[in-house]
Amino acid sequence: MDTLTPISTAATAATADCYRPALHYTAKDTWLNDPNGLIFHEGIYHLYYQNNPLGNVWGNMSWGHATSTDLLTWTEHPVAITCDENEDIFSGSIVYDRHNTSGFGSGSIAPLVAIYTSAYKPGSVHEGIQAQSLAYSLDGGYTWTKHTGNPVLNRGSAEFRDPKVFRYDGDAGSYWVMVAVEAKDFQVVLYKSDDLKNWELLSTFGPANATGGIWECPDLFPLPVDGDPENLKWVLTVNLNPGGPNNGSAGQYFIGDFDGTAFTSASTITEGPQDPDRLGEYRWLDWGRDYYAAVSFSDAPDNRRLMIAWMNNWEYANHIPTAPWRSPMSLAREISLQTNDGNLSLVQQPAADWTALAGPESFCLSGTTIHDGVQVLAGAAGTVQRIDVSFTPGSAEEFGLILRGDGMQGTRVGIQPGQARLFVDRRESGRTDFHPSFTSIDTAPLPAKQGSYDFTIYVDRCSVEVFAQGGQVTMTELIFPAETSTDLAVYAVGGVATINSIQVTQLA
The missing domain is CATH 2.60.120.560 (Exo-inulinase; domain 1)
Known part of the structure; x- marks a missing residue:
């Protein structure tokens, strides 16, 4: 040589722990997976996530919580929303209900509202069902109260989960939109609401492109094309497991339009079951083995679209050789839509100012x-x-x-x-x-x-x-x-x- x-x-x-990340968030001594409820609020980035507060393998699903002011260093907080004898707390999102449409606010304090999947346990009233529920916070996201009227959206389905909610303001009106999945049907379902409590079905999307595994953790958002605010396209991301381009867990995306009711894809290659010979033609958020359940922040400053994923793969997630913690998050990425060689695609860059480190x-x-x-x-x-x-x-x-x-x-x-x-x-x-x-x-x-x-x-x-x-x-x-x-x-x-x-x- x-x-x-x-x-x-x-x-x-030299490092005392040769595997614990220096640049990536991981819980101190427990398991984590999907990022949940990403939101920038009052100068602070909030990262919630699927967490087992009692161990370092999957189970007892609750929402862990960490915060950062710079996307570089994170502070872990007590578990935010805990499972109980009736439900596990599966993935979801958080919105700032600045006009108190939900009625959860108090006086001049507008609430943060978490929309999450209740995975109902044996013996509960909704045993075997996954439905969407609410919790709210009046102290900036540190303590949470579950809504007494949960669940607020129940399709009677065992695989209806992962709601991402955003505020739509467009030609069709102004209201909340929920994007969730029927996981085993390879279908994204869209709902609307005026108050986050009562939901009306808008439309469905899928199956399309990669369907080699269940669909999970969708997201829908607009992005300017090549930085032009007058030319917006909508991006729908859908994570799936397994079925990635290099096996196991992965995330795909579609580019198209959303008119307040339906998402129409301009980048669909196959509808219905995937064509295995075209797997490499689909649009992937990441081609590696360890980028899953990616979702974006609500209310990121300067209209930036920032995204974090779970840095693991369900094929071996419970077995990676770390202790007592298990699983890191990816770096926060800023994503944009750019035209390259005549093709429109997502471009990703680390979001933080790494010169500080x-x-x-x-x-x-x-x-x-x-x-x-x-x-x-x-x-x-x-x-x-x-x-x-x-x-x-x-x-x-x-x-x-x-x-x-x-x-x-x-x-x-x-x-x-x-x-x-x-x-x-x-x-x-x-x-x-x-x-x-x-x-x-x-x-x-x-x-x-x-x-x-x-x-x-x-x-x-x-x-x-x-x-x-x-x-x-x-x-x-x-x-x-x-x-x-x-x-x-x-x-x-x-x-x-x-x-x-x-x-x-x-x-x-």
């Missing part, structure tokens, strides 16, 4: 040829990093980075230019023996852009998030490397490639 010499170096600090030194290199083999970047080692890198392909059939490495082993983020493919190979990423489906090579289509491949990669103690070609393609993967596996290397197979530039920033 060769060694490339850096312009400057940064030391790597940057260390004083960084590794930099430019204009360097990668020869056939593995070349460790001396001085670029670390466990928590941002990597900005640009490659130009040459004669190599494959080239890329080896992250959190130890000699020849590590997590490979590579390009196969002949197939215009990006891949993440975690077969030698560290601990992979805890579940047979964890070992994987996951791929995404990625053509060169103006002859190069550009990446921003966030490496944390148990994860890699890849933002490729300016965020046109993303891949999110859990990894569990040895604490001593800190090397960063470049490699090529069957020829050469060029590093146009690489900057490695150590994040505190």
